[in-house]
Amino acid sequence: GAGVSQSPSNKVTEKGKDVELRCDPISGHTALYWYRQSLGQGLEFLIYFQGNSAPDKSGLPSDRFSAERTGGSVSTLTIQRTQQEDSAVYLCASSTRTASTDTQYFGPGTRLTVL
């Protein structure tokens, strides 16, 4: 079946602009995660959603970052007033649940470049 998809695959923006990154999880997966992969920080957790529960936002680096998940499916990660340090590959993953036995399936990522 179809895996996790993300769009756009690449995004170049100017400092100060807002960007939206989209993630389509695997159908039926109730858990959705956002991670960021950057040169300086490696792979780091940002936020996760599980069903209708309140999201765990503990990894968001600042209040310029927000995410929502509509209808328990598609998720959008929004970065407001982008800064150069936001340049990274943003990865989305989904799993059937959030138990440690559940495999997280990753999307191809969105490469964000802030000029």
Added chain:
Amino acid sequence: AQRVTQPEKLLSVFKGAPVELKCNYSYSGSPELFWYVQYSRQRLQLLLRHISRESIKGFTADLNKGETSFHLKKPFAQEEDSAMYYCALGKAAGNKLTFGGGTRVLVKP
């Protein structure tokens, strides 16, 4: 705080030689550990997890709680094993993953 350390950024071995990727972790609870792999131009994917105690593509990893390690081993490396490998620690609640810095493996013919 939980932390995952992969001391080697690059491992270069010849085909047929053994390869071992080191991973050390710090975590106060009961750890759930994983190895993820990213082949060139492919997405990150799970290679194996400690709870399964399985061998995938000839790779094995043993959790050593005394040494807080989860090293990945393969006795005979193949060229197709060339990739980026990440060790990851999952929290029991929510399974948020904490990744190590990654080790690039290059298997030379």
